[in-house]
Amino acid sequence: MANEKKLVEAITSMDVDFAQWYTDVVKKAELIDYSSVKGCMVIKPAGYAIWENIQKELDKRFKETGVENVYMPIFIPESLLQKEKDHVEGFAPEVAWVTHGGLEPLQERMCVRPTSETLFCDFYARDIHSYRDLPRLYNQWCSVVRWEKTTRPFLRSREFLWQEGHTAHATAEEAEERTIQMLNLYADFCENVLAMPVIRGRKTDKEKFAGAEATYTIEALMHDGKALQSGTSHNFGDGFAKAFGIQFSDKDNKLKYVHQTSWGMTTRLIGAIIMVHGDDNGLVLPPAIAPTQVVIVPIQQKKEGVLDKAFELKEVLSNFRVKVDDSDKSPGWKFSESEMRGIPVRVEIGPRDIENKEAVLVRRDTHEKMTVSLAEIGEKVQELLDTIQKDMLERARKHRDQHTYTATTLEEFEKTVNEKPGFVKAMWCGCQECEDKIKELTGATSRCMPFKQEQISDKCVCCGKPATKMVYWGRAY
Amino acid sequence: MANEKKLVEAITSMDVDFAQWYTDVVKKAELIDYSSVKGCMVIKPAGYAIWENIQKELDKRFKETGVENVYMPIFIPESLLQKEKDHVEGFAPEVAWVTHGGLEPLQERMCVRPTSETLFCDFYARDIHSYRDLPRLYNQWCSVVRWEKTTRPFLRSREFLWQEGHTAHATAEEAEERTIQMLNLYADFCENVLAMPVIRGRKTDKEKFAGAEATYTIEALMHDGKALQSGTSHNFGDGFAKAFGIQFSDKDNKLKYVHQTSWGMTTRLIGAIIMVHGDDNGLVLPPAIAPTQVVIVPIQQKKEGVLDKAFELKEVLSNFRVKVDDSDKSPGWKFSESEMRGIPVRVEIGPRDIENKEAVLVRRDTHEKMTVSLAEIGEKVQELLDTIQKDMLERARKHRDQHTYTATTLEEFEKTVNEKPGFVKAMWCGCQECEDKIKELTGATSRCMPFKQEQISDKCVCCGKPATKMVYWGRAY
Numbered sequence: 001m002a003n004e005k006k007l008v009e010a011i012t013s014m015d016v017d018f019a020q021w022y023t024d025v026v027k028k029a030e031l032i033d034y035s036s037v038k039g040c041m042v043i044k045p046a047g048y049a050i051w052e053n054i055q056k057e058l059d060k061r062f063k064e065t066g067v068e069n070v071y072m073p074i075f076i077p078e079s080l081l082q083k084e085k086d087h088v089e090g091f092a093p094e095v096a097w098v099t100h101g102g103l104e105p106l107q108e109r110m111c112v113r114p115t116s117e118t119l120f121c122d123f124y125a126r127d128i129h130s131y132r133d134l135p136r137l138y139n140q141w142c143s144v145v146r147w148e149k150t151t152r153p154f155l156r157s158r159e160f161l162w163q164e165g166h167t168a169h170a171t172a173e174e175a176e177e178r179t180i181q182m183l184n185l186y187a188d189f190c191e192n193v194l195a196m197p198v199i200r201g202r203k204t205d206k207e208k209f210a211g212a213e214a215t216y217t218i219e220a221l222m223h224d225g226k227a228l229q230s231g232t233s234h235n236f237g238d239g240f241a242k243a244f245g246i247q248f249s250d251k252d253n254k255l256k257y258v259h260q261t262s263w264g265m266t267t268r269l270i271g272a273i274i275m276v277h278g279d280d281n282g283l284v285l286p287p288a289i290a291p292t293q294v295v296i297v298p299i300q301q302k303k304e305g306v307l308d309k310a311f312e313l314k315e316v317l318s319n320f321r322v323k324v325d326d327s328d329k330s331p332g333w334k335f336s337e338s339e340m341r342g343i344p345v346r347v348e349i350g351p352r353d354i355e356n357k358e359a360v361l362v363r364r365d366t367h368e369k370m371t372v373s374l375a376e377i378g379e380k381v382q383e384l385l386d387t388i389q390k391d392m393l394e395r396a397r398k399h400r401d402q403h404t405y406t407a408t409t410l411e412e413f414e415k416t417v418n419e420k421p422g423f424v425k426a427m428w429c430g431c432q433e434c435e436d437k438i439k440e441l442t443g444a445t446s447r448c449m450p451f452k453q454e455q456i457s458d459k460c461v462c463c464g465k466p467a468t469k470m471v472y473w474g475r476a477y
Numbered sequence: 478m479a480n481e482k483k484l485v486e487a488i489t490s491m492d493v494d495f496a497q498w499y500t501d502v503v504k505k506a507e508l509i510d511y512s513s514v515k516g517c518m519v520i521k522p523a524g525y526a527i528w529e530n531i532q533k534e535l536d537k538r539f540k541e542t543g544v545e546n547v548y549m550p551i552f553i554p555e556s557l558l559q560k561e562k563d564h565v566e567g568f569a570p571e572v573a574w575v576t577h578g579g580l581e582p583l584q585e586r587m588c589v590r591p592t593s594e595t596l597f598c599d600f601y602a603r604d605i606h607s608y609r610d611l612p613r614l615y616n617q618w619c620s621v622v623r624w625e626k627t628t629r630p631f632l633r634s635r636e637f638l639w640q641e642g643h644t645a646h647a648t649a650e651e652a653e654e655r656t657i658q659m660l661n662l663y664a665d666f667c668e669n670v671l672a673m674p675v676i677r678g679r680k681t682d683k684e685k686f687a688g689a690e691a692t693y694t695i696e697a698l699m700h701d702g703k704a705l706q707s708g709t710s711h712n713f714g715d716g717f718a719k720a721f722g723i724q725f726s727d728k729d730n731k732l733k734y735v736h737q738t739s740w741g742m743t744t745r746l747i748g749a750i751i752m753v754h755g756d757d758n759g760l761v762l763p764p765a766i767a768p769t770q771v772v773i774v775p776i777q778q779k780k781e782g783v784l785d786k787a788f789e790l791k792e793v794l795s796n797f798r799v800k801v802d803d804s805d806k807s808p809g810w811k812f813s814e815s816e817m818r819g820i821p822v823r824v825e826i827g828p829r830d831i832e833n834k835e836a837v838l839v840r841r842d843t844h845e846k847m848t849v850s851l852a853e854i855g856e857k858v859q860e861l862l863d864t865i866q867k868d869m870l871e872r873a874r875k876h877r878d879q880h881t882y883t884a885t886t887l888e889e890f891e892k893t894v895n896e897k898p899g900f901v902k903a904m905w906c907g908c909q910e911c912e913d914k915i916k917e918l919t920g921a922t923s924r925c926m927p928f929k930q931e932q933i934s935d936k937c938v939c940c941g942k943p944a945t946k947m948v949y950w951g952r953a954y
Binding site: 033035036037040041042043044045048049051052068069070071072073074075076077080093094095096097098099100101102103110112119122123126127138142143145147158159161 | 510512513514517518519520521522525526528529545546547548549550551552553554557570571572573574575576577578579580587589596599600603604615619620622624635636638
């Protein structure tokens, strides 16, 4: 049993060093590898397969709301990036610049897209003429580049994969409705597919997207008590439309500016899955997103009939994403490996099980074992996957709720942040000075002004002036 | 009927000006739009939906052969690009260079990937240690950049979308087998899904990929008699492995170099579909790849019951990709539009049809009309789609065969190329001087040395020396 020990020992315990645990999991579960390109990662098959499932699930949901996929150029000419003042200020410091094409210097340098608002606006300005052209509900799946100084796999890298939706509407109301609709779609996806509860709310002006009128966000709590912004949806009003001249002639024959939104989710979600569900044995994947939902491990596989039975079981379970591990490693090694990779259900089957017409099911999330009759293994696996999905969400919700605190004074706030990692709910007067001061003192930022407001006190936790909003605060990735 | 006329008149006839016809179709069928980024295009929903179907079909076929998807960085440091001598010579003149990250100049400039051999090799050198790690069968879907001087939508653009497969094997035989396997997969896909017949063969050394030992290709013939390289599969031997030091310890405990392949298909295929199947009414899409296979056009849709019936039919036909055009345009306009967009089958249904319990089916490819009973419309549509798919392939094959000529003298070769656009089959001695001379004289390049060789004569069509190969020649996109 030396082999599986070696595999397990290679992970740092999350209680000892959470950051190291995270790095160990992404490497040992073979999700990524570092590359020779600083700050960029290689996403390996086990990692990319998770992203493919995320794409499939999100894309289906987008299309159900009428969204169509398109593809915009990878480059943005500098003059285009500069058209919207706030936007260029937000992004110009962190883009990669292309200055030469082949052997020639470019007349105008271009950046590799950090996000594509300017390209969509440039296109919409040519493409939209009449109210009949609206709404435009476009999305693209692509990679973007932001020149980050410090990087971590999935959480912050110089290149990442994402989707960016960009819509144009005839009215402000419609744009606001779409902004909220997509935020809710994201939240439902996180909860129902990733088993990850999120707080829905609005960003403060300080934290909103460069160029947006309003940014909405979903915020999740990681196992170490730090927050992770997991998806954002922006209402641009007609700011970009005015900067780019995107006008349409309305039913009343008047020329009007469109109202726009954008919304995005990224490979960061894979980091969230790791940090919400993982444990000291490795990754724990929610069944709905797991590339392999069931692994069948034959015991004493060299004995006659065992491998045949394992592959027969694979057929029986073929409506799940199922694999047989028939490699020549020991069963113990296979157990550890399937745990490291987060496969939700393990089926163990050996000569004695076959004789008794049973198999052993093992849950990845709780390590619970149960013996089931082969006659009903299909139903039992289905039940177990459903239960795991449900329990993982509940467990994450409980952890989040147990690590959500309130504070009414700055002293209490600081003590909480320092001693009890998690969300802090506290009242805020609405001015940026208090936000800045809180960040400076505690390292916590405003995560969002939740849609579900609570009246914790009447006064701003920082300055004591009358409060206007309850805010979720926290240290964040 | 002025409206539909306007739409149709907007297309140049392909016999008058094929290049203009092509441009008209990509614009009027709303496949692409030009962008503010020179040489880059905006792929609009109707174009991107075709690409999504191509991706889905190819990806499924790749995975059935054991291929896994991954994602490599978008950038290649200059030193990495330079590791394989032929490769850098082939690509360095046509890459886009990133020289600044944020406000800082980079210590080493990087190019935006024109293809990712160097990145995969760099990764494999770290990732592969033992024969147990082989084969590695990886693929990625991404965009690549090549700094082309003259560009045309889908056919040649500075950025395009593609997949690139990169595999590593223990033996030369296995690598060659995979190279041919993927070429055959591509050919089957073109014929069975895109209804596009292709010639399978090997490229001459002059035309092979920079760094490859052998390049295999599938070549299709467009409606104007020009050839289009539609997919390539390369055997690298151990050349890249030696340049990058990709070694593994084999079963005999000896350290050996891996043998590698790569293979790719691109958004160029959309250009091929247009130029193989399109006509003067616009796009003609093979049913297997059409985003919408059936459009239902209600006639006199304001009459009671017509729209209801149209949507009822949509339900009946829901196992196809089906849409109802209930816009307030005239039926004639809708007919023209559905033809422009290449939808394979149109269903027309009006009050009289409803009374007679029938509908009219119209084939996009032949414009043939037939009246069918509503009771059996599901079967009839299925039959019709199958027939269209089959007929389109046959028609394209016939066109290709009718435009394939032979030549035994240079004079005959030149006359054929100038007067009868198409493939020319001619013998070749195997030396590059003759290839160069033929290109200089006629503009035709060697397309491939087909697997199915024929003995047209004993002598090279150019120099008259003994011939070693029969070659397909042609002017090409």
